[in-house]
Amino acid sequence: MWGCTWLNGTGRGEEPPICQDLHLGLSVLSLLYLTMGVPVGLGYNALLVLVNLHSKSSMTMPDVYFVNMAIAGLVLSTLAPVHLLSPPNSRWALWSFSSEVHVTLLTLFNVSSLVTMYSTALLSLDYYIERALPRTYMASVYNTRHVCGFVWGGALLTSFSSLLIYICSHVSTRITECSKMQDTEAADAIMVFIGYAVPALAVLYALVLISRIRKEDTPLDQDWRLDPSVHRLLVATVYTQFGLWTPYYLTLLGHTVLISRGKPVDAYYMGIVHFAKDLSKFLAFSSSFVMPLLYRYMNKTFPSKLRRLIKKMHCGHRHCSPDQVGVQQVLT
Numbered sequence: 094m095w096g097c098t099w100l101n102g103t104g105r106g107e108e109p110p111i112c113q114d115l116h117l118g119l120s121v122l123s124l125l126y127l128t129m130g131v132p133v134g135l136g137y138n139a140l141l142v143l144v145n146l147h148s149k150s151s152m153t154m155p156d157v158y159f160v161n162m163a164i165a166g167l168v169l170s171t172l173a174p175v176h177l178l179s180p181p182n183s184r185w186a187l188w189s190f191s192s193e194v195h196v197t198l199l200t201l202f203n204v205s206s207l208v209t210m211y212s213t214a215l216l217s218l219d220y221y222i223e224r225a226l227p228r229t230y231m232a233s234v235y236n237t238r239h240v241c242g243f244v245w246g247g248a249l250l251t252s253f254s255s256l257l258i259y260i261c262s263h264v265s266t267r268i269t270e271c272s273k274m275q276d277t278e279a280a281d282a283i284m285v286f287i288g289y290a291v292p293a294l295a296v297l298y299a300l301v302l303i304s305r306i307r308k309e310d311t312p313l314d315q316d317w318r319l320d321p322s323v324h325r326l327l328v329a330t331v332y333t334q335f336g337l338w339t340p341y342y343l344t345l346l347g348h349t350v351l352i353s354r355g356k357p358v359d360a361y362y363m364g365i366v367h368f369a370k371d372l373s374k375f376l377a378f379s380s381s382f383v384m385p386l387l388y389r390y391m392n393k394t395f396p397s398k399l400r401r402l403i404k405k406m407h408c409g410h411r412h413c414s415p416d417q418v419g420v421q422q423v424l425t
Contacts, residue, residue, distance in 0.1 A: 134382030214292035217299035340373035
């Protein structure tokens with residue numbers, strides 16, 4: 094994956110000494126991620142989904158969004174080795190054995206990124222609704238599940254529009270209808286606007302509203318308050334997700350602007366852009382194991398849910414004594 098022949102500017106594939114150190118460091122980092130990050134991401138994301146689905150009665154609104162982010166994380170953890178194991182000086186090399194494989198896997202990546210960003214944005218907005226209008230059930234688990242269904246459907250539809258542009262860029266020489274859709278930069282521009290700009294504005298708006306309402310006490314809020322740990326988890330989630338995904342979308346935007354100028358781009362600058370995209374995509378993939386760990390250590394109910402699941406697996410078909418903690422959570 095990692096290559097930096099663009100540092101010498103000769104275009105002859107010779108790597109300067111500084112490139113060897115950079116290549117070694119990034120290769121070690123990739124190896125650590127493949128041997129530790131990918132298994133941890135797959136394991137914890139699967140565990141997060143299983144634990145919450147096993148304890149449906151005690152799920153809360155944030156749990157539903159984190160389950161969706163965990164499913165997207167499973168997809169990203171599966172795609173990460175394919176990208177990181179690709180040879181240097183090639184763009185999605187192992188993904189382009191055929192155009193169908195390339196487009197399919199790229200679409201899965203786009204869908205996962207959209208679900209991740211919009212789940213974070215909607216979590217922020219629903220937290221504000223539940224904080225501002227308690228006991229109205231507008232941000233209930235039932236409604237949140239339906240919202241998440243729309244998120245997945247919207248992600249598929251958005252990726253489908255990008256999918257058409259990518260397909261046309263592959264078959265435009267054979268289909269005249271695709272003559273005006275030969276640039277994949279249009280698909281990248283769609284992803285930057287819908288996949289980053291819109292959820293970023295939604296999160297910013299939600300955080301401003303939350304900061305305002307935390308300074309005020311409403312009559313409905315006098316005797317009902319959210320667990321403070323939920324707010325800490327929300328803030329940590331927003332900063333982590335946007336911190337890991339922002340470099341990817343910024344490099345995507347930079348590449349789109351650079352190409353859309355219509356002027357020949359020097360190979361040196363294009364090499365920098367592709368290297369930045371690879372590095373930022375590595376950060377995006379790392380969110381697949383960072384988020385479940387964050388949820389594991391900041392969510393107070395996860396340990397008790399995990400114990401109930403382990404106890405259930407241990408008992409099997411035998412009758413188990415009821416878990417008083419779980420019963421209390423359901424009653425609450």
